[in-house]
Amino acid sequence: MSYKALAAVLVVLLLLTVVTVAVSYVNLGFFNVPVALGVACLKVTLVLLFFMHLKYEGPIIVFSFIGTVTFLIIMIGFTFWDVAFR
Amino acid sequence: MHRESDQVGIKIGMWLFLYSEIILFGGLFVLYAAYFFEHPQSFVAGGKELNRIIGALNTIVLLVSSFTVAASITAIRQDNGKRAQQLLLFSLLCGVVFLVNKYFEWGTKIGHGIYPNSETLVNGEPGLNIFFGLYYVITGLHGLHVIIGMILLTVSLFFIRSGRVSTSRYAMLDNAGLYWHLVDLIWIFVFPLFYLVL
Known part of the structure; x- marks a missing residue:
């Protein structure tokens, strides 16, 4: 993978981190846990596919x-x- | 031809080991989920005790270090050993920053009398005791993985320097990288479970 593609993945991962921290300050009642875990699953998928080369x-x-x-x-x-x- | 199939075998072996690690931490997460169901209020109260900003900072540090490790593999593929070494060195620095953060975090908690078998926890709410018990076990085990990952990255760094890891033969760096990414994966779940419970 090129540096550029890896950097793009990193940017998305950092954005998702910001999103999950921001959402944690808002009380969504029942939905807080599913949202936090959903974002975590999305981040893990990105790391697995691109950083760990599972896609290839x-x-x-x-x-x-x-x-x-x-x-x-x-x-x-x-x-x-x-x-x-x- | 032979070397080609050998490289794949090395990688499959590493992945098999990673599966056992995934199940190990998976088991601990099941434990967390079951106790969370039993003591939701205490877990929320415990989560509020942890510093969300330090947690987020550590997440960013690990994500960036994961990126630099992945980039160092790209560098070695392009036969740029020097850049690969620089990227690994930076990743190691990130590992140190992570551990220093963890040290201060644990230190503050212990200073407030929150540590396994402490008076505050033993005589306090049982749910809180379980929450911080799990916190110390899981983050402690994860911290151990960070240290092991740093050792593997250091070995890879010296192997690049000595020429044992090169553009035609970089399975060691590949597998050390996989291990480091696993450490990152686990933290991605640890962070919302402990720091972001509402």
Whole structure:
């Protein structure tokens, strides 16, 4: 990746950081947590795709990564399911 | 031909290790989520105790350092070892700034009597005790990762200097970079979870 493309990703990441801090000062009630985590997911996706070159990797790394994330979602989802409806 | 497949293997090995790291921190985040559900008020109160500005500053420092590490890989690909070294040096500086910030942050908290097994926490609200327990475990483990990442970047820096990492063979730098980005990834989630709870 060129320096310019990397710098563009950095600028977007910094802007998202500013957005998430600014939003945290506004009380959105229930929506504060989803917004904060949504922005975090967006930032993580950018870092993975461009800084970690996941966009340019072969199928083995891409699919094993998706597998890991799926496992993480099952772990978080099912645990929270149990806690919330106990 | 052989070297080509070897490079891919090295990278897959690194990613497998990163998956185990993701699950490790994922487990701690599940713990956070479950306790947040049980003590939402205490977690909000605890989050207000933490300095949002220092947290945001550390986020920016790590993001910038992630960028310079990614740029150093671009530099080594373009056979510009000197620039790669400068970029790595700057990344290391960012790591030091991050740790110094963390030191002052922890220092202030400990000065206010907020540390694991302190009188204030043990005799206070149980939710707050859990919040700061998780805060020290997760940020402490993350800080350890920052230190390990800095060691890996330093080794890469010396390998570039000695010529062991070069434009035709830079798997070490690539993997050290991946580790550093992972440290950044984890912080991206730690920051809203601890500093931005409302």
